[in-house]
Amino acid sequence: MFEKLSLNDTKVRGQTVLMRVDYNVPMKDGVVTDDLRIRETIPTLELLEKKGARRIILISHLGRPEGKKVPELSLKPVADKLKELLPDKKVFFVADVSGPDVEEAVEKLPVGGILLLENLRFFPGEEENSAEFAREIAESTHAEVFVQDGFAVVHRAHASTSAITSELPSVAGPLLEKEVTSLSKLAENPAHPFVVVIGGAKVKDKQPLITKFLKIADKIIVGGKIAADIADGSLSDEERELLTSSDKIYIASDFATDENGTKLDLGPKSTAEIIELVKGAKTVLWNGVLGYVENPDFAKSSQALAEFLGKEKGIYSVICGGDTTGFVEGLQKIDNSLKYGLISTGGGAALELLAGESLPGLDSLDDK
Numbered sequence: 001m002f003e004k005l006s007l008n009d010t011k012v013r014g015q016t017v018l019m020r021v022d023y024n025v026p027m028k029d030g031v032v033t034d035d036l037r038i039r040e041t042i043p044t045l046e047l048l049e050k051k052g053a054r055r056i057i058l059i060s061h062l063g064r065p066e067g068k069k070v071p072e073l074s075l076k077p078v079a080d081k082l083k084e085l086l087p088d089k090k091v092f093f094v095a096d097v098s099g100p101d102v103e104e105a106v107e108k109l110p111v112g113g114i115l116l117l118e119n120l121r122f123f124p125g126e127e128e129n130s131a132e133f134a135r136e137i138a139e140s141t142h143a144e145v146f147v148q149d150g151f152a153v154v155h156r157a158h159a160s161t162s163a164i165t166s167e168l169p170s171v172a173g174p175l176l177e178k179e180v181t182s183l184s185k186l187a188e189n190p191a192h193p194f195v196v197v198i199g200g201a202k203v204k205d206k207q208p209l210i211t212k213f214l215k216i217a218d219k220i221i222v223g224g225k226i227a228a229d230i231a232d233g234s235l236s237d238e239e240r241e242l243l244t245s246s247d248k249i250y251i252a253s254d255f256a257t258d259e260n261g262t263k264l265d266l267g268p269k270s271t272a273e274i275i276e277l278v279k280g281a282k283t284v285l286w287n288g289v290l291g292y293v294e295n296p297d298f299a300k301s302s303q304a305l306a307e308f309l310g311k312e313k314g315i316y317s318v319i320c321g322g323d324t325t326g327f328v329e330g331l332q333k334i335d336n337s338l339k340y341g342l343i344s345t346g347g348g349a350a351l352e353l354l355a356g357e358s359l360p361g362l363d364s365l366d367d368k
Helices: 042-050 076-085 100-108 131-141 174-188 203-213 224-232 237-243 268-279 300-311 322-334 348-354
Strands: 016-020 055-059 091-094 113-117 145-148 170-172 194-198 219-222 249-251 255-257 263-266 283-287 316-320
Touching (some): 016 042, 042 174, 076 091, 091 100, 100 113, 170 174, 174 316, 174 348, 194 203, 194 268, 203 224, 203 237, 203 283, 203 348, 219 224, 219 268, 224 237, 224 255, 224 263, 268 300, 283 348, 300 316, 300 322, 316 322, 316 348
Parallel strands (some): 016 145, 055 113, 091 113, 145 170, 194 219, 194 283, 219 249
Antiparallel strands (some): 255 263
16 A cells, blocks of 8 residues: 555645656757656646646756756756647746745746756765755745655665655656555566566676565566676675575576677577567566667567567566666557557666665655
């Protein structure tokens, strides 16, 4: 059961709502190249409109400007993309997060209007979890309630995830609630057989996940560079022991290589064996691509798994991790018949929640 107050529990009619979103999206030459995280917030914006919110103020970060104003990391292009996605809504942008320009923009905002503030990380107070910085935002926006809907940032104790909750009544948005509920069920009571697929490059990043799910999963499949490193003998003794400690763990051993012999994807034998292992599953968690998917020649095993999971109606599949979700979303653009139980918007937050770690941005919300 979700133990925090949610937007569905809260009256916002006639109120100004401050909402934390995760608009940390890929951009190139000032243009958003993947708008998934923006699109994911639209149902919450529509719910706020339905519930009669007077004004909606959105706050987010983009990239790592380290407390300095970096023009190429401005959220202005994100506001333009949001305006494009919501042609019937009044969407505005202001190049600050507090002070007179923000106050003026809020006062001019029409009923039902949406205002996106500038990149929070342009200001040192954000990552310092500054109470003063949070107070300035709350006061300048005249917000009456705070909605946390940026699941991907709730593992950070920042001003917009932690300190802000001391300034305003603070509740979870639907996206946050959906992610936490789905991932918590996966970590606590998944439908069996339950298979976990681990890819990516570093064992240390996956160690908490592997340790946690060795107790729960029926099978753990290891691919990606991790499997290649096992084959090459380049893991530490501790890492190798973790991955060979249980007969629950399947490690891919067949690889596709480049002209230098570097293992960059799984070969057809391991790919077929992995598909066979997930065939009978009721639940599959996939974190980490199985090969160097930036090159289509080495994306074959990841594509085979993604297409199998996307077409297999009897499996509840959860995709998490930035590279994995981005890869799967790219395939969905080509084939919209591919469907998954959950494509998580949270990278580190999802992994920490699944591993049983606390999330400051979730813990600080108001309890039911």
